[in-house]
Amino acid sequence: MTMASVSTGRGSVAPAVRRSRRRWTGWQFVGPFMVIFTLVFLAPIAYSIYISLFRTQLIGGTSFVGFDNYVTAFQDPQFWSGVSRVALLLLVQVPIMLGIALLVALAIDSGRLYGKSFFRISIFMPYAVPAVVAALMWGFMYGTRFGLIGNINDAFGTSIPDPISSGFVLAAIGNIVTWEFVGYNMLIFFAALRTVPHSLYEAAEIDGAGQWRIISAIKLPAIRGALVIATIFSIIGSFQLFNEPSILQSLSPNYITTYFTPNLYAYSLSFSGQQYNYAATIAIIMGVLTMLVAYVVQLRGMRKEV
Amino acid sequence: MKPNNEVKGTTMNITRRRTIVRTAALAGALSLALAACSSSDDSGAEAPSSEDAAADIQAALDEGGEITVWAWEPTLTQVVEDFEAEYPNVTVNLANVGTSQDQYTSLQNALAAGDGVPDVAQIEYYAIPQFAIGESLADLTPYGAADLDGTFTPGPWSTVKQGDAIYGLPMDSGPMAMFYNAEIFDGLGIDVPTTWDEYYEAAKAIHEADPNVYITSDNGDAGQTLSMTWQAGGRPYTVDGTDVSIDFSDEGTTKYATQWQKMIDEGLLSDIGGWSDEWFQGLGNGTLATLVTGAWMPANLESGAPDGEGKWRVAPMPQWEDGESVTSENGGSSIAVMEASENKELAYAFIDYANVGDGIQTRIDGGAFPATTAELNSDEFLNKEFPYFGGQKVNEVLSQSAADVAEGWQFLPYQVYANSVFKDTAGQAYINSSTSLADGLQSWQDTSVKYGNDQGFSVDQ
Structure with a gap:
């Protein structure tokens, strides 16, 4: 009885131990990643969601308010004016920027450009300039008293207004962003174009296709993945617009309000208004909104590929 | 116990x-x-x-x-x-x-x-x-x-x-006083204004004589607006513990807003932002003729606008009624x-x-x-002569201003936040002709009331 029970016990225990050790080994490999992933990605998001459910008041302290902050945000005209501003930028500036980047990438890839590495470097250069420096630099160039615009006005007797101190402020910011990121997107497109096998071009030429035909029938379809990726990056970048307006705010305070973009709004809410909970709410809504838009673009962009 | x-x-x-x-x-x-x-x-x-x-x-x-x-x-x-x-x-x-x-x-x-x-x-x-x-x-x-x-x-x-x-x-x-560039006033033969009406007339004369020169610059500054309101007799904030009331439509505030609206509408104010490099240059090179501000200004003028040495003087703050001497604090x-x-x-x-x-x-x-x-009140302090101000005993004017500060002013218990949204609201009056300063102040009031109530104060308007 005892013998039997021991032997059966052994027989059943051994595989169980092996199985559990196997499981443990797997966790050892995944563990370090999971720990870092949890600490760096999941914990901040969870914490933001957690604090967005509370409200801290100067008088009365902290209390749980459920989804009140979300309800407030959906009815907050300042928040939505910021969202519509970045949406407008997204609709106008992103196509222009990606269009220019694509043109430049195609031009460099065509092999007909003289000094192509010079162009590649010089167009990419602005991306290496920190956004803060770029914003300041453009801010000074835009100036009508000492800046480039001022010089143009003096030289030609024109009266161009200071773009950041007028209704053109969003366009002026769009211009800075375009200048900064054309090179980056160009590099993505160019890298994708380099992977297209040359035999395809030769085959097309033998079939009598011209350059435009090659572009529309071979190059563009081949880099569709890169186009979608660049578009998604640009969408995220537009929704997260912060550096440029934040820097230019000191040069044009009345035009760039504290809620000019959603990120700037969240920043002002938390750092000058101490409304950390509401700022977290805004951040989460913006995160979800960005994910939604990016996802829709990805779905549409990838659909035709199949 | x-x-x-x-x-x-x-x-x-x-x-x-x-x-x-x-x-x-x-x-x-x-x-x-x-x-x-x-x-x-x-x-x-x-x-x-x-x-x-x-x-x-x-x-x-x-x-x-x-x-x-x-x-x-x-x-x-x-x-x-x-x-x-x-x-x-x-x-x-x-x-x-x-x-x-x-x-x-x-x-x-x-x-x-x-x-x-x-x-x-x-x-x-x-x-x-x-x-x-x-x-x-x-x-x-x-x-x-x-x-x-x-x-x-x-x-x-x-x-x-x-x-x-x-x-x-x-x-x-920071009892307020008017710092002014005497060279500009002497050059045009204009008397140094003692009332806000004279100040307005001087602003027109100065800007007419040279379109690049303005009597002062203002692109919307919460502290300046509140100090001017304070002097005009406005008391927009009433604070009693956590009970707050905000009213930017009282008589004094309206007096200031109406007068300043004229200055904005007629383009008599430069839009150079205060404390910028341009602003200090303007004070030094005669683009900005006056500065109505706190008594802590002399040291800043000396270090920030060294070109203005010998040109600047200090006079009492312009008054709302002739013959009065009412001032306020700034900073x-x-x-x-x-x-x-x-x-x-x-x-x-x-x-x-x-x-x-x-x-x-x-x-x-x-x-x-x-x-x-x-x-x-010490003689040494009052009698000090400032070379930057052409040897004027500046502290006499400033000390007098300290004694004339109007009483009864209160700040909000969340003034730092309120000031941070001034440009979003009242600041719009400086860039948008369809928004008046009174409208802007009203919208500043609305924002401040909302924030106060959100923060657990009991705010009414």
């Missing part, structure tokens, strides 16, 4: 005095407890404890230690050097983390994080209620600040003293001890040295405008 408390307070005092010699950190923790005790019985125990407080502070100075001070006031650098020379065991880390709003943002961040809070911070008068209500500032009465009644001019003293508590020691004050700061400081005795010793002790003279020599009555 009351006598019992007092006994507890004194025993704690004695215990504390012994422990302070042992470890500074422990003393800090206990002083927190002491502050708590004394605030509950400060009606009775003040007088006997002030001697103890002085002894404690002397002990802290002898013991030495390290404190961190956040301030942007330039004259404090010399004060810190002198203080360290006098008390060799003490190290003061003076850090300029930004001016005004920038520093408050850093301070709020440190407070929210509960880490990196300095021992002492420069806080402008308008910001004191906000930090006091957040219980971020230490009450200075247990350290002997209660004995300072009458040392400072009434305006600044009334803002640092809230109820029975004292939240900071006044460092400088001015206190330095305060933070509640989170672990060495409050030492921190208090420093602010006491800077604002009540030898530091005052050092700072006056550096060009600061003091908030202490003795210095403001």
